[in-house]
Amino acid sequence: MIMNERLLASLGIVGSEAKIYKALLKVHTATPFLLARAAGIKRTTAYHAAQMLARKGLVVEDATKRPRTFSIAGPERVKELVREEETGLKARVKVFKELAEELARRGAEEFYPVPRIRFVEEEKLKQFLYKETPKWHESIMERDATWWGFQDHTFIDEYGKITDWYWKRAKAPLAVKLLSNHSATERKIAYKYPRRTIKFWNKANNFVSTTWVIGDYVVMVNTRRRPFYLVEIEDATFAHGLREVFKNLWPLI
CATH class of the missing domain: 3.30.870.10 (Endonuclease Chain A)
Incomplete structure (x- = not known):
């Protein structure tokens, strides 16, 4: 499976993270050592990149295994991320609207002071x-x-x-x-x-x-x-x- 580079970049997945994500698409589940070898990067770099992807919700980390493993998040998890993004976006839009109103009020006070x-x-x-x-x-x-x-x-x-x-x-x-x-x-x-x-x-x-x-x-x-x-x-x-x-x-x- 070939993943579109532009698609990954639009999600903020670039560099080592992109290499790890594409490697996981091929092997599905892997330890940091295997990920490093599949991606052609150092183990510490692979481990850090995999953890960053896990924080973004695109990769699932299983810390119960020794050594721990990483796997691609499934479609349902990605859909859940979409819902979270939509909720977060609505919250940010609300905050920005409040900020705009506050700036407008302050601007009005500058020209028409209370x-x-x-x-x-x-x-x-x-x-x-x-x-x-x-x-x-x-x-x-x-x-x-x-x-x-x-x-x-x-x-x-x-x-x-x-x-x-x-x-x-x-x-x-x-x-x-x-x-x-x-x-x-x-x-x-x-x-x-x-x-x-x-x-x-x-x-x-x-x-x-x-x-x-x-x-x-x-x-x-x-x-x-x-x-x-x-x-x-x-x-x-x-x-x-x-x-x-x-x-x-x-x-x-």
């Missing part, structure tokens, strides 16, 4: 403002160097010292342009910081919280009633859209 949202309670609010403001400042400078938004006057009432602290560090060309509701506190500091501009919006009486657009961040702060809290959203797309709203609203007020 917003990062943080909630800060009152007892941690002051510390959070001091800690995160430098990060916000850096993000602002990467955009249009302007701190936009609406600021409820109660923020200055409660955290005015943070404003002083910030302006001792904020360097040009950074500017702050905020809408606000009328208050004595804001009028008092109206000209204290040259690059901080506040416009009083007559229609803002019903606004009861602060909303800042600072670079890629949108920050909302409630200081009107307790408990105070802050919500930070990091989302470049969301921040860009809201920044455009304030930029276009600014000259109209």
Whole structure:
């Protein structure tokens, strides 16, 4: 029986393994010594090749005999290998599909990142403002160097010292342009910081919280009633859209 070399190669049977497999087709069952002689290769090489074929399921090893023997796997065993391959292939296809979905999700996140949202309670609010403001400042400078938004006057009432602290560090060309509701506190500091501009919006009486657009961040702060809290959203797309709203609203007020 002559076995097609291309058929064996397509099954990954080449070199010494191909020689052993073709030898077994002729002798059916043989010891490593006889296989080596039939294939014209060294005994150790023949033994290793026969074991590799056994691991692939194409050869049956009988270790109960002394010396052990190897024989060709029958048609039923080969059909069983086909079923195993089909099952394995289905499993691999499933894994590759999951991998493709994961890569697609990660790719989508790269271009459309999932917003990062943080909630800060009152007892941690002051510390959070001091800690995160430098990060916000850096993000602002990467955009249009302007701190936009609406600021409820109660923020200055409660955290005015943070404003002083910030302006001792904020360097040009950074500017702050905020809408606000009328208050004595804001009028008092109206000209204290040259690059901080506040416009009083007559229609803002019903606004009861602060909303800042600072670079890629949108920050909302409630200081009107307790408990105070802050919500930070990091989302470049969301921040860009809201920044455009304030930029276009600014000259109209």
